[in-house]
Amino acid sequence: MKFRILLPLLFGGLFAVRAVASAAPVSEGDPLPLVPYPARIELGGDDFRFDARTPVKVSSGEAEDFFAASTLLDELAELYGLPMEVKKSRSGVRRCVTLTRPGCNPQADERLRTAGLDIHAGFDPEGYVLLADAQGVIVSAPTAAGVFYGVQTLRQLVRASDGLCRVPAVRIEDVPAMRYRWQQDDWSRGPIPSLEYAKEQVRILSEYKINGYSIYAENIYESKLHPAINPYGGTITAEEIAELIEYARRYHVEIIPQQQTFGHLHYVLRQERYAALGEKHGSQILSPAEEGSYAFVGDYLGEIVPRFDSEFIHIGCDETFELGRGKSRDAVAESSHADVYLGHLRRVAALPELEGKKLLFWGEIAAEHPEKLDLLPENVIAVAWDYLPRDDFDKFIRPYADRNFPVFVAPGAFYGGRVFPDYHAHLANIRNFVRDGQKYGALGMLDTSWDDMGEDLFDMGWYGAVFAAACAWQRGESDIERYRNAFDWAFYRAPGHAFAEGIVALSDVHREMGPVSFDMAYSSPFSEAGAAQQNRLQNAPSRRMRLLCEEAYTQFCRGEEKALLHRQTIPALRFAARRMDFVFHKAVLASEMSDLYDAFVRDDDKGYAVNTALYDLIMPYASRLGSLRDMTKELKAFHRDLWRYENRPFHWEVVGARYDRMLLEWEMQNDRISLDLQQFGRTGTHLPREEAGFRFDRPAAQ
Known part of the structure; x- marks a missing residue:
């Protein structure tokens, strides 16, 4: 973690020493509409112009880098009518677009060193450098993910120009501020995406450097042991999960399961055969006073966990409003609401079905009972959440940071109940929460979307989701105005600001x-x-x-x-x-x-x-x-x-x-x-x- 803190200083020194004299740093009002905005960027020199005959070279020969190249070539063909070809080549960088990794193309490495764009020891594994000038374009990164992210930035840089395409002369050295940049979608309140639309979500999110997609679930994962809990027409099969995971892997997106294990289980507990597990009859939370609760959770997680290859699983545990109002009343009276809650969390975290996994849980307990955080099990990661546009989110994050306890921050791109998201509120919430998460060393961001009223359309929410992606990649407080000015081009490849202006209206x-x-x-x-x-x-x-x-x-x-x-x-x-x-x-x-x-x-x-x-x-x-x-x-x-x-x-x-x-x-x-x-x-x-x-x-x- 320490090198992440020092990295901006190292980059600042690197550019100060090696920047080409004619290159002027890009100002706050620079003309490049990029989302996310790179960590370090300089403009200067002559643009690179190319046509369909310009070769695209992949120096590593790796299939993943060829796939990254395909996202560029598909866009050039579909948007600009340039049917370009890609080939493997470990030499030559003139009059071509080169995707490479250090040591794969000596000429590319030398050109990057001359431009002050070395990939040094300790360079972030998701980072990349990008050089464009009259001679050509080079994208270099230490990993397949870095190459992919460099290509996504390059896609936004391309412009049509007099029957050709051009890339502005630019030097970019870019790394993410946060290791984990995830988007959650609510699959349990009504709108359950088709498999094809979920793939589309993954594909679009990856363009803005999101590297995780979390499926919020209550009773939709197919269960062979407890089939009565699954809804007809709304059950997600193991085969569908496997197909989505395989698809997302190509885009460097991890699929993270989320399954409620305490509250929000009304669909389960309204089945008569499981009603006795509830805090009360007809309850929406499992009762920690019922031993059978842990047998059920263990059974269900034992089916879900092996279907995913992620090292993480989110076990929910939020909004347990009924705790202490039924079967656990005496236990709460003898200790406290927080003690009984944490006791349940420890029982779930110790289930053998979760052995070796990193467990996320909704961590509102930090704001409610910070004095109890020492009772948390060691294998859990708190997810601090709040969806209001507060000036700061210290009370949600700092109690964990003070104890060196790992934490994610979870702002909201949109949530159910409104005809259209209030983006004045949502963008302030996202910007400030992610900024404070970085300040306190949060592991990552889990941006959320919620469908409480059961009728939201995710396609209304891209303005918030893409901004969250930008905030998690960029360091410090992100600029809402810069994002607004860049959005139409970065998301729609459209000139002007029609979409941003309409959304703001x-x-x-x-x-x-x-x-x-x-x-x-x-x-x-x-x-x-x-x-x-x-x-x-x-x-x-x-x-x-x-x-x-x-x-x-x-x-x-x-x-x-x-x-x-x-x-x-x-x-x-x-x-x-x-x-x-x-x-x-x-x-x-x-x-x-x-x-x-x-x-x-x-x-x-x-x-x-x-x-x-x-x-x-x-x-x-x-x-x-x-x-x-x-x-x-x-x-x-x-x-x-x-x-x-x-x-x-x-x-x-x-x-x-x-x-x-x-x-x-x-x-x-x-x-x-x-x-x-x-x-x-x-x-x-x-x-x-x-x-x-x-x-x-x-x-x-x-």
């Missing part, structure tokens, strides 16, 4: 309104439950919020025309903008319907043949109510298609039913108004506004 809605939740998307303003929310939205600047959403949608559409990479993720952004707009459009339409109902009751048309207020109120294909129905149908179809792209069919019916309930509500509102018409025809009087569905107040002037 949608985040601005949260900043002005507070969290825009799924409940706001699904609620009916004509129901008793939705009336209070409708009043809040009516008295907010709903029309201005709509303009922000529609501008974001327009930006995404225009950006899609220019994007060359990852275009398949853009529809999820467009859907989010459309859905956020719907929240406010729904409020505006309900407000207008209220006014139209009053106009109808007053008979503002004075007996005209067609009552225009009534026409605009409920006419099937021209009215406000018809618009609500049609927008709901559109959102359901849009969401369904995106779901099918990312996920297994499992759970979609639950999400679809929420849209169906809205559609039914619009029909019921039509019936309420029709009932009022019938009463008026019979008695010449109207129903009270509340009975006609208008329980909310008239809107304040906007």
Whole structure:
């Protein structure tokens, strides 16, 4: 660990002594949109220009380096129409792109030494150097992972230029700040990725130097011993895991299992044959007072662990709210909640099925009971987690650092419950948590995504996930503005800032309104439950919020025309903008319907043949109510298609039913108004506004 602390100083001295005189250091506002941003970078000299005839050489001859080259060649062919070829060659560096390792190509080694880019003893195994000038491009690294990461940076450097491609003259020496840079995806709350989409996640994450992908699970890993716990349509087989591991290995991504072993086991404990293992009947946590709890956990882990080749497994153990409220009440009373919790953690950590593994667990106990941390078992690693945009995260990390206890930090790229992630909050959370993790010597970062409401789309979350990848690779406090300026090119290979600006515009809605939740998307303003929310939205600047959403949608559409990479993720952004707009459009339409109902009751048309207020109120294909129905149908179809792209069919019916309930509500509102018409025809009087569905107040002037 010590050489990691000294490495920036060594690099600083290296560049100060050996930097070419004509090369100017890149400033904060430099023009290279790179994510992650390299540890050391200098510009200067003439760019390298090349075409389809330019050779790409792999000096090591290793299959892994040829694979790294293929990620470059695929992009050059697909984005720029350059069908280039790769070959093995241990000599020559002029007018070519060379991927090498120290000692494999003497000419490359000499050119790098002359440029001040030696790979010295103790160089980080994931680090790389990159030299580009008029003579050619050289990427060199001590390992296959380093070569791969150097190529990913090179991919971002390439530009089309006058029918050719060019790479700007640059010198890069780059190493990661954190050894472990992982992304977690929640596979247990509804959206379970298809195997093909999980591969896509791995592939994209690797481009930004993420080296671990963790699958959060509660009951989805296939069990032969306890098959009753597995859901039909949502079970992950051993064969699927093996295929994903093999695929990810080529991209230098480790697949890390995560299985809850304490809380969050409601799916298991609601099976009658396992209910007795719970803290209470119908509980969501295993009871440490039940010896059978450890037999079950040992059985299940004994099936899961051998399927993965990772040295790590995450055993969960968070949010044990029911502990001490049932069978363990006496044990907690005799000692403490923390003592019983840690006793369970020690029992699980000692299971023979976990022998030789490094065990991660959710480490909120540091903030709650730092005085108890000496009771932790030796073979566990704490994962400090929090998803709020705090100025610092010392209280979550420092208790572990003070005891030299290994720790990961776990910020949140996004979490369930919001129509679109609040990236103003998420990016501050990620930046500050990872910064403080580095300050206290954290082993790594486990960036999280959560699907608590069971309907999130991961393709909405790349802006946060890629930023987390950058923060874990970069040292110190990462620059959000630099990331924003680089994102469109680094992720979409698109000029300008259409995507970043659209994402920020949608985040601005949260900043002005507070969290825009799924409940706001699904609620009916004509129901008793939705009336209070409708009043809040009516008295907010709903029309201005709509303009922000529609501008974001327009930006995404225009950006899609220019994007060359990852275009398949853009529809999820467009859907989010459309859905956020719907929240406010729904409020505006309900407000207008209220006014139209009053106009109808007053008979503002004075007996005209067609009552225009009534026409605009409920006419099937021209009215406000018809618009609500049609927008709901559109959102359901849009969401369904995106779901099918990312996920297994499992759970979609639950999400679809929420849209169906809205559609039914619009029909019921039509019936309420029709009932009022019938009463008026019979008695010449109207129903009270509340009975006609208008329980909310008239809107304040906007």
